Amino acid sequence: xxxxxxxxxxxxxxxxxxxxxxxxxxxxxxxxxxxxxxxxxxxxxxxxxxxxxxxxxxxxxxxxxxxxxxxxxxxxxxxxxxxxxxxxxxxxxxxxxxxxxxxxxxxxxxxxxxxxxxxxxxxxxxxxxxxxxxxxxxxxxxxxxxxxxxxxxxxxxxxxxxxxxxxxxxxxxxxxxxxxxxxxxxxxxxxxxxxxxxxxxxxxxxxxxxxxxxxxxxxxxxxxxxxxxxxxxxxxxxxxxxxxxxxxxxxxxxxxxxxxxxxxxxxxxxxxxxxxxxxxxxxxxxxxxxxxxxxxxxxxxxxxxxxxxxxxxxxxxxxxxxxxxxxxxxxxxxxxxxxxxxxxxxxxxxxxxxxxxxxxxxxx
Numbered sequence: 001x002x003x004x005x006x007x008x009x010x011x012x013x014x015x016x017x018x019x020x021x022x023x024x025x026x027x028x029x030x031x032x033x034x035x036x037x038x039x040x041x042x043x044x045x046x047x048x049x050x051x052x053x054x055x056x057x058x059x060x061x062x063x064x065x066x067x068x069x070x071x072x073x074x075x076x077x078x079x080x081x082x083x084x085x086x087x088x089x090x091x092x093x094x095x096x097x098x099x100x101x102x103x104x105x106x107x108x109x110x111x112x113x114x115x116x117x118x119x120x121x122x123x124x125x126x127x128x129x130x131x132x133x134x135x136x137x138x139x140x141x142x143x144x145x146x147x148x149x150x151x152x153x154x155x156x157x158x159x160x161x162x163x164x165x166x167x168x169x170x171x172x173x174x175x176x177x178x179x180x181x182x183x184x185x186x187x188x189x190x191x192x193x194x195x196x197x198x199x200x201x202x203x204x205x206x207x208x209x210x211x212x213x214x215x216x217x218x219x220x221x222x223x224x225x226x227x228x229x230x231x232x233x234x235x236x237x238x239x240x241x242x243x244x245x246x247x248x249x250x251x252x253x254x255x256x257x258x259x260x261x262x263x264x265x266x267x268x269x270x271x272x273x274x275x276x277x278x279x280x281x282x283x284x285x286x287x288x289x290x291x292x293x294x295x296x297x298x299x300x301x302x303x304x305x306x307x308x309x310x311x312x313x314x315x316x317x318x319x320x321x322x323x324x325x326x327x328x329x330x331x332x333x334x335x336x337x338x339x340x341x342x343x344x345x346x347x348x349x350x351x352x353x354x355x356x357x358x359x360x361x362x363x364x
Contacts, residue, residue, distance in 0.1 A: 002082060003343040006075035010100065010107035011041045013074040017099045020081035021048040029207070031200045035114050037107035038319040045101050045200050049208055050086060051094030056213040057361040058094045061354065063220050065119050065197075065271055067105015067112065071336035072291055073220025074099060074106075075343065076350035085355065090362035096208050102197045109328045110306060111335070113195045114315055120219075121179035121190035121267065122198050123274030131190070131268040133182075135175025139163060140183045143176065144307045176300075178267045185311045187303050190269045198274060205278045216285040216357050219271055220350070222335045223299055224263040225292030228342045230349030231255055233262050233288040235270055242285050249360035250287065250353070264290065285360070289353050291346055293337050302331040 007013035021028050026048045033043035051058075061080070063073025077097050080086055089095060100106045104114040113119055124131065136143070142163075145156035164172040179190045194202075209215055225231050232250045235257055236243040247254055255262035272286030293299075305327045309318040318324035332338075 001344045001347045002079045003075070003340060003347065005079035005082065005347075006071060006338075006343055008338075010037060010043075010070070010103065011039075013070065013078075013106070014044065014046060014100065014103075016078050017046055017048075017074060017081075017097075020078050021046070024048075024050065024081060024086060026050050027053070029204075031203065033103050033114075033196060035104055035316070037103075041107065043103040043107055045103055045197070045204075046099045047204055047208070048081070048097045048099075049094060050097075051089045052092070053094075055094035056092050058096050058209060058212050058215050059354070059357045059361060060096045060098065060209070060215060060217040060275075061220075062098045062101055062217060062271070064100040064102050064106045065219055066221060066223075066335075067102045068109045068331055068335045069111065069220070069222045070100050070102070070106040071332075072222045072346055076220060076346060076354075079347050080351065080354055083351070085351070085358075090358065093358055093361050095358070096204075098201075098204060101201060108316070108319060109332050110310070111303075111331075112189070113197050115191060115195050116184055116189060116310070116315055117191035117195050118179065118188045119195060119197050120271055121188055121269035122195050123271055123277070124190060124269040125277070126193055130181040131179065133175060133178055133180040135167070135171055136178075136180040136186070136188075137182060139175055140180075140186050144186055144304055144311070148305050148308045174265055178265060179269055185307060187307055201271070201274060202278055205275065209279060209282070212279075212282055214283040214285075214361060215275065215279055216361055217272060217275060217287070218353055218357055219286070219288045221288050221290045223293050224290050224296075227292050227294070227337070228345035229292045230346065230353065231263060231290045231292070232353055233257065233264050233290050234286070235266065235272060235288075236286070241283070245285050245360065246287060249285070249356050254287070263292075264288070285357075287353070289350065291349070293342075294334055298334055302327075302334045306331050
């Protein structure tokens with residue numbers, strides 16, 4: 001396994017991706033983000049397309065939807081680009097790779113975009129009433145309390161524990177992660193308008209996916225599930241042709257939040273909702289490939305501390321502050337276990353799911 005395809009920073013990942021694309025002579029494009037990274041580096045989403053330009057079917061491989069989770073998806077994309085599989089695509093199948101769709105979050109070690117938005121909750125129709133999450137509303141001040149240590153934190157955790165005991169785990173985790181649209185400094189905030197990353201997604205789709213017969217997305221994520229295990233999560237509706245195709249392609253390991261079989265839960269504003277809206281009439285399949293890292297409790301802690309840090313210092317601050325350095329180290333570790341065994345597991349599963357996706361498209 002080519003674990004050298006993983007990177008230590010966003011800037012290194014961007015350079016490796018571009019180099020792998022150049023080596024293949026692939027069609028490429030760059031979408032420059034207006035902001036800079038913590039070291040003044042340029043930020044961009046980089047795109048590569050392989051295969052016949054008029055291919056009727058396209059697999060889309062996406063990294064960095066949740067910023068800091070981009071270390072995983074980037075490594076998988078780069079390793080695949082350097083493999084023989086990238087040079088032997090079936091007839092009428094193309095592959096579109098979208099690297100660091102949320103470059104701010106990748107570079108600044110955050111899950112959210114520069115607008116403070118969870119991109120995977122941002123793909124809603126903002127002309128309609130925003131989704132409600134009354135559980136989050138009740139717990140917002142405790143999910144991201146004013147203090148992240150000492151008596152203030154203890155009081156917040158006690159409130160959360162009591163609410164969870166009263167309402168149950170399902171209600172608690174729905175309140176926590178289903179998405180919310182009222183608390184801009186809170187976790188899983190879906191935003192008040194399309195973000196730069198969503199607009200870029202739509203621009204990439206218009207350039208590379210318009211007029212296709214079928215599109216299949218694989219969106220790389222980390223942070224849920226057993227260490228190193230890659231769970232293909234499908235949010236398509238039960239009984240839909242898209243879900244039946246996904247079951248045929250990915251087999252028994254496919255999980256479905258709408259049926260309660262996944263580590264994830266049903267939610268609004270997902271990336272695949274955005275693809276469905278921008279590709280009407282196209283046969284669409286979409287999975288999130290979610291790799292496990294550490295416990296939910298550790299995840300809640302790094303969420304809480306990162307949102308506290310940027311509430312205190314602003315979206316472009318706190319990275320090098322004395323209190324910020326350990327917070328950034330912790331969030332990086334949680335979403336990117338920088339160990340050989342984890343990277344090997346990531347690549348094995350990534351190559352399998354990419355192969356299943358490409359072969360599934362070729363068989364249709």
